[in-house]
Amino acid sequence: MLDKLKPLTLGEAARQIGIDPFEVVRLLVQRGEAKHLRIPRSKISELREFAGVEVWWTPDVAVVEDDNHLRGRARTALGMLLDREHIGKDAVTRVDNLWRGLPLREQGVLDRVVEALAAEGMLYLTRTERGLQVAVKNKNTARSLRKAVKTGAFAASVAECWEQQA
Amino acid sequence: MGAGPRRIDNAYLEVDRWVRAAVGNALQEFEQLTREEDEVRAQIAELERKLPELQRAQKAAKAEARRAEQDRARSLYESLFDVLGEQSRAIELRAIAVREAEVAGDSELLAELVDDPARAAALQEYLDYKKRVLPGLNAFPDSYRGAVHEHHLAVKAELVAYFEDREPWYPPVRGKDLDVDVLVAVDVPEEDLAVVMAVLPISAEVQLKWSDRHDGLATAFAARCVEGMYRAAIGLGQPEAQVVMxxxxxxxxxxxxxxxxxxxxxxxxxxxxxxxxxxGLELQAARVHGQVKVVSVDDVLPPEVFPIDDDEEDGDAG
Incomplete structure (x- = not known):
């Protein structure tokens, strides 16, 4: 009866922030606010900012046209990473910012693409207390990645990520 | 013929006699030893005949020991997960009681507003909106609908602020205490790197299908477990460690x-x-008590993950 007036449950807060409920728990622990598992609505934007959560896949995103839908998703996401200048280890962003809002299957493909590009030495991945963070490794790799995003020509290990799903 | 010095012929005869006697004795001994050798060979042949049989029996005994070990591992593994499965169902049942207590608690909160007529009126207005106001709104112009909706949002915001200012309250659940277990085990894939795993008495759907579920008691229990893992990681100076579920x-x-x-x-x-x-205040109100136990990783991983290697066993025996 009063559910919509009372502070949010973990699941409700997770939906509003755009992360998993147990990631919300992590944020509460780090902020020393885990006494209650109810989160005031007024805290949601603060928590989102604290976590570094951003929504990149908005309706006005300029999606890269590609014969292969999943490769198009990867090119678009990596293009946004470059456009936002997440280049170098001091300019990291939450890795899930790359796919937040996409269907689960596409999120999984982008997750593997990031892993493959990190293995190829193109992306820098680091675990932090606010979750896994990513950036393009440096300016040189940014140039190579920009070219790959433009042409759609990626290393075989990266291409496997969308070819396996086709 | 008188006695005289011994003759050469006699010397030959005596030596021949001594040699014959010595040879005879030696031959007798040789025959005795040959008989003994034959007996030993017969015994060896008999033992060699028995050896494969013994080896077969030995292998069967080892296999039986292995089976018993594997049976224990499998029985224990299945039993632990069965018990935790039962506990997860008990938590789901308790979650229904918690939900009922929350609904009853809402009524008590409303009753408290009797002394605050303005807020009680705002709440009544809020509760009436969907039921009575909204269905009739279509008959009015957009501008009127917009003004009514805006007013509704303002009333809601006031009530939300009121409830956020209050310390959350967890209506106590009537019934017996519910004791459940959490198993913690450590796997060591590399030196100095450990994976600490916790098996919870909670359905996996609580996490896997969280976006489709109402998060109640089971989510709260899992959340407290995760909170404890993160707190431990921070205490160990590893705040970047990530819980994966x-x-x-x-x-x-x-x-x-x-x-x-x-x-x-x-x-x-x-x-x-x-x-x-x-x-966890919500767990206390629900009368749910968790006991965390550290167990061997072999107990919580399927026995096939740690098969007993036959060759290794034979090697150890040898």
Whole structure:
């Protein structure tokens, strides 16, 4: 009866922030606010900012046209990473910012693409207390990645990520 | 013929006699030894005949021991997951009671507003909106609808602020205490790198299908466990460690990768979880008590993950 007036449950807060409920728990622990598992609505934007959560896949995103839908998703996401200048280890962003809002299957493909590009030495991945963070490794790799995003020509290990799903 | 010195012929005869006697004795001994050798060979042949039989029996005994070990491992593994499965169902049942208590608690909150007529009126207005106001709104112009909706949002915001200012309250559940277990085990894939895993008495769907579920008591229990894992990681100076969750045999498993002595990491994480479960006000109100136990990793992983290697066993025996 009063559910919509009372502070949010973990699941409700997770939906509003755009992360998993147990990631919300992590944020509460780090902020020393885990006494209650109810989160005031007024805290949601603060928590989102604290976590570094951003929504990149908005309706006005300029999606890269590609014969292969999943490769198009990867090119678009990596293009946004470059456009936002997440280049170098001091300019990291939450890795899930790359796919937040996409269907689960596409999120999984982008997750593997990031892993493959990190293995190829193109992306820098680091675990932090606010979750896994990513950036393009440096300016040189940014140039190579920009070219790959433009042409759609990626290393075989990266291409496997969308070819396996086709 | 008188006695005289011995003759050469006699010397030959005596020596020949002595030699014959010595040869005879030696031959007798040789025959005796040959008989003994034959007996020993017969015994060896008999033992060699028995050897493969003994080896077969030995192997069968070893196999039986292995089977018993594997049976124990499998029985224990299945039994632990069965017990936790039963506990997860008990928590789901208790969650219904918690929900009922929350609804009853809402009524008590409303009753408290009797002394605050303005807020009681605002609440009544809010509750009436969907039921009575909204259905009739279509008959009015957009501008009127917009003004009514805006007013409704303002009333809601006022009520939300009121409830946020109050300390959350967890209506106590009537009934018996519910005792459940959490198993913590440490796997060591590399030296100085440990994966501390916790098997919770919670359905895996709580995490895997969280976006489709109402998060109630089961989510709260899992959240307290995760809170404890993160607190332990921070205490160990590893705040970047990430809890990863998944399902195994329908139950929720949370894992965290940590660096350090595995013998110390397991108890540290278990301690953090125990404290967080104990502090959970919503669990106290639900009368749910969790006991965190550190167990061997062999007990919570399927026996096929750690098969007993026949060659290794034979090698050890040899």
């Amino acid at each position: 998944g399902g195994h045999r329908g139950l929720l498993v949370a894992e965290i990768q940590l660096v350090g002595d595995p013998g110390e990491l397991g108890p540290a994480v278990a301690g953090g979880m125990q404290a967080a479960i104990g502090r």
